[in-house]
Amino acid sequence: MHLKREKALWVYERMVLIRKFEDKVHDLFSAGKIPGFVHLYAGEEAVAVGVCAHFRTDDFLTSTHRGHGHCIAKGVEVRGMMAELFGKATGSCKGKGGSMHIADVEKGMLGANGIVGGGAPLACGAALTARVKKTDQVTACFFGDGGASQGTFHEALNLASIWKLPVIFVCENNLYAEASPVKYTLNVENVADRAAGYGVPGVIADGMSFFDVYEKAGEAVRRARAGEGPTLIEAKTYRFYGHFEGDPVNYRPKDEEQAYRKRDPITDFKQKVLAKKLLKADDLEKIEKETQAEVDAALEFAESSPFPKLEEILTDVYVNYP
Template sequence: MPNNASEHSDRRLEQLEQMILIREFESRVQTLFENNELPGFVHLYLGQEAIAVGACSTIEADDYITSTHRGHGHAIAKGLEPDRMMAELFGKETGYCGGKSGSMHIADVDQGMLGANGIIGAGQPLAAGAGLSIRRSGSDQVCLSFFGEGAMAEGQVHEAMNLAGVMDLPVVFICENNQYGEMTPAEEQHHVEGFEARGEVYDMPAETVDGMSVDEVYRATSDAVERARSGNGPSLLICETYRYRGHYEGDQMRYRTEEELEAWKERDPIETLEASLLESYALAPSRLEAFYDEASERIDDAVEFARQSEYPSPEAAFEDVYSEEI
């Protein structure tokens, strides 16, 4: 945790810059998809940036994360480069997975990004496995495991949380409650008021956090990461948030009102942090403008990189099918 005002401001400025980059990436992906430049489906992270950035700000480069089908924000927050991510969305060979994963399965094991995942709740068993690997190796690494509230109804999520609890694995389970599992309100999917009780079942600390506040996410995740590194086992964080777009691009969003969306946008995580930093004079208006210009330029370059890259050869379909024998 920061021990003085300067470190605190520097950290918040970095978080703002990263959130702006994620939003610029996602906004551009939205446009590219509307223009039929991207194959497959995309699920955008717009509105939820504070969670990925706040949480990943607490971990080190050699720590792990597992992600979801809505994983672009997690990937960027973990340090993946927008150009190779964009190439992956375009299906090009210069992408992180050679153009084979598309939007929902971007991974870079070398950077600790164990994968976005199109299967709901599939990241939590991977996180428990990573935690067990950490335990067996004797390192002090941790794994953050992101998932939506819809995944709380998946059996494999409970199996993973149970195993992590029983074995005191260094995993922080981060539930991003964006209020809707696909098109169904959370309260219609779960016969429980709040999710903290799920932590009690597995005897792990649980806390509900304002997922629209990067400061609150950072604070809560810092505590959970410190607990995990110290060998005291897993934690559960429930981050209350809202996705600005539909479940997927093309979703007509008939299940929610414009008034509801605008009410959440009034608490926009980027605008809130901008206002705080400007008010405290930690951020000059010119520097804020530079953040947006730099993010736009990076995404311009990423799109150009993706467009100019080659598609994988047909023979590449037979590569990366089996792991090398150890």
């Protein structure tokens, strides 16, 4: 699928920004600087960016506990995200949500989610809103292979199929749900096979390849905008770090990890755009420097920001809190 230069620059910038953000958070967490739980998206960049490359700011996205990559792909500012991880008042959610609750409604990012499978009904709600308001906004619902066995996913896919809602269900099959391998949790070969039970297209994408995800997502977005209903895309991917930061990762073979590291989606993209002469080495280098500077500035911003005031501890936590 053809990519214009401007878009290719954006794709590389977003993928590298995600990686640099996650690598930095990995180090910060190890150094004991970040409270709470963190699940990193490194390795899966091509999925979020491959889908969001088709999106407008007013399109919607629902996310998971592994949400940083979805946020960045949807245009959420990394300084607010970093401050949120630090629990600071300048965070995307004023420091009261943390990693698993980053949201930025202005950007169409409806929220990371600590509830596995929790995003699917919300995605139907956003898509129904677009339908009622007669806009052509599309919603992407990201979830994992573990989330694919939650009741919420099945109910949402059924509802979206009968109402032809403009949702793209994107399963990030990274082979494990915590420590459980997919072979243990699925009795079908592919999550995409489940689409047949709901009469919607079930498409498999190579989640380590931006171009493959981009192409498959392109058709799903076209269908959704045209009112033809939802698509289930299963992106076969891999997380480079453990399930959560601090995970000793003693449940998956080291040679498997190395094999996937060799298929790094960022390296893959880089090689392809250079070979196609779509971008130059200088373009890529510039982006690598700028994204590193952006992450460093985000860290400085987060560290120098204040914590929320004690008297505001309950504001913004409940909608109707006085």
